[in-house]
Amino acid sequence: MSVGTRTEELRLDGNALGGALLELLGPEGTAALGTCGSCGARGELARLLVYVRCPGIVGRCPACDAVLVAVVEGPERTWVTLAGLRSLELVHGDG
Numbered sequence: 001m002s003v004g005t006r007t008e009e010l011r012l013d014g015n016a017l018g019g020a021l022l023e024l025l026g027p028e029g030t031a032a033l034g035t036c037g038s039c040g041a042r043g044e045l046a047r048l049l050v051y052v053r054c055p056g057i058v059g060r061c062p063a064c065d066a067v068l069v070a071v072v073e074g075p076e077r078t079w080v081t082l083a084g085l086r087s088l089e090l091v092h093g094d095g
């Protein structure tokens with residue numbers, strides 16, 4: 001699938017994951033450092049390319065476009081996959 005103008009219009013940055021990650025990871029969730037399982041790029045979740053007009057919210061690697069994070073919220077439960085991440089670093093306190 002090619003990434004065209006239409007797709008880019010639907011794309012946000014990683015802060016769009018904030019609400020969902022706030023519940024899961026706490027207030028520093030988007031500052032967490034993720035390492036892409038596909039290309040090894042490392043950076044804050046806030047830098048992911050986020051697509052919200054999917055069945056849920058999808059965060060893709062800004063370097064290789066691999067899906068790193070997906071969150072689907074239903075009325076009674078939320079499904080989360082971090083399967084595209086090699087690792088996720090959460091900094092506590094002052095780091």
Ligand SMILES: [Zn+2]
Nearest residue numbers: 036039061064
């Ligand atoms: Zn990548």
